[in-house]
Amino acid sequence: MKALLFDKKLRFSENEPIPTPPPGEALIKIKMAGICNTDIEITKGYMGFKGIPGHEFVGVVEKINDADQSLLGKRVVGEINCACRQPDCEYCQRDLGRHCPNRTTLGIFNRNGCLSEYITLPLVNLLEVPDNIPDEIATLTEPLAAGFEILEQLTILPSHEVLIVGDGKLGLLINHALSTTGAKITHVGKHADKLELVKTNGCKTILLDEMPEKKYDIVVEATGSASGFDFSVSHTKPRGTLVLKSTIAADQKINMNPVVVDEITIVGSRCGLFKPALEYIKTGVDLSPIVQKVFPTEKALDAFELAKTRGSLKVMVDFN
């Protein structure tokens, strides 16, 4: 099968073996796959991952190694963490398979990813996608779920003043997720054209250069930069909450003193459950402006190059 392959460098292969689904797993023919910043970090050595990257996809179930064949032939999206589900696993028992210490993660840790024609995933990870949702929108379920993860961790009330920092693709999807809370949302970023894309969600938008000194009850940092972190801390109220949605390069200097002095709570936030995200997509909301370009399979390396470009929105590869 065709696949992007990373081992020290990223290359396109036409001869990768089609995987065989182990018990409880399905073989999925990929239709569309998205490229995430984590994939780019992987090509810089993140997680020491070698193999096929990619964890955002929509595909069709071609084969199931299980008595339950109900998803056969269905179009699905899939959660990326594959937990051990053992009775002695604290996290699996708490329904937090995303934190199972024995987990594999699609295209990130010990499991080949979806920038390829085929993957396997456990049946329990799969959710059927209604026919009326286009492939590229369904592919956004995974990064959108990362936005909805915030709502699993935090109670956001309509009375809360919320600031989203960063107008990249993650920031914009977070805006969509948080728009469901009714909170008073302000979105700050560097790009008027990107901020324009979320104005329809009813939020206020501010260009970074025009940001006032105001502090917010809840701030969501979605830039992944040390300067974005400092900016976010300085705009969080004393006793307020800062959601850290992006990893920040480990060699940056970060000033944690205001976190102590203002007793700020920082909530690290990563992958989310797909259900709330898919339900939101089913409402018919138009997420298409977040998809910048879809490349054909053979141009997957070009897709990666575009995804690496500063300021690019979501780039996808069409495996249909």
Add this chain to the structure above:
Amino acid sequence: MKALLFDKKLRFSENEPIPTPPPGEALIKIKMAGICNTDIEITKGYMGFKGIPGHEFVGVVEKINDADQSLLGKRVVGEINCACRQPDCEYCQRDLGRHCPNRTTLGIFNRNGCLSEYITLPLVNLLEVPDNIPDEIATLTEPLAAGFEILEQLTILPSHEVLIVGDGKLGLLINHALSTTGAKITHVGKHADKLELVKTNGCKTILLDEMPEKKYDIVVEATGSASGFDFSVSHTKPRGTLVLKSTIAADQKINMNPVVVDEITIVGSRCGLFKPALEYIKTGVDLSPIVQKVFPTEKALDAFELAKTRGSLKVMVDFN
């Protein structure tokens, strides 16, 4: 009056004017004052403070500029943040005067501190100390309250496994505060003799070199070092809570990635209310081993030098 004075350098003065209490405030004759790491940071430029440092004390009320004279002649301790208490102040209205943006702070911000013979403080900040509590133990109310602050911010259950990192004076006082929760507490530090001081609280103690890989529900970082922060993160369970109790020098490199990946919550924690701390002291618990040495007034500069020594416990100045 005699006082320690900081303006670029720290010096001992015998001729400072005795302050006059403004309306609503009391003049307090200091009996004993403690030296905190924050005082040491102030002599390095923290907060740009100039004047008399010090915010841990016990003293006797000598004069009150208010109709309510009930505390006159009483021995008191005093909370260090002096809030504006205005009806339009969000934090004062939420009973969070500690975060009032217009506050002054004893010996830290816009208000002379207690390493001197006299201070003034608002009456509302003062709590009477029972006669049977020695001066040096009463002086520990302030740093002990910083430990109890954790219990105002977090729910700690007997089922929780808690790790306290750092066996300095703050770490030891935190141990006392958290021992009231019934949680399963482990205290890790570098000094067997210091860890010995909290064993009577029923906790488990571990030397840093012998620390296993175990992760905890709640970790309290009380070392104030970047390495202590990294250590604390690595011993916090996914979805667990890390309480950041000390400021960390701003020029350190900190790796926040595990915070995102493991969805750790970091809770910045600073000053606490005095009441729970004083109630704990009233139980008669023996905190005296935490006081390393008490210096006479004229030796206040020597006291400061000892307090700066790596590994020193609480150093105090006797102004009686």
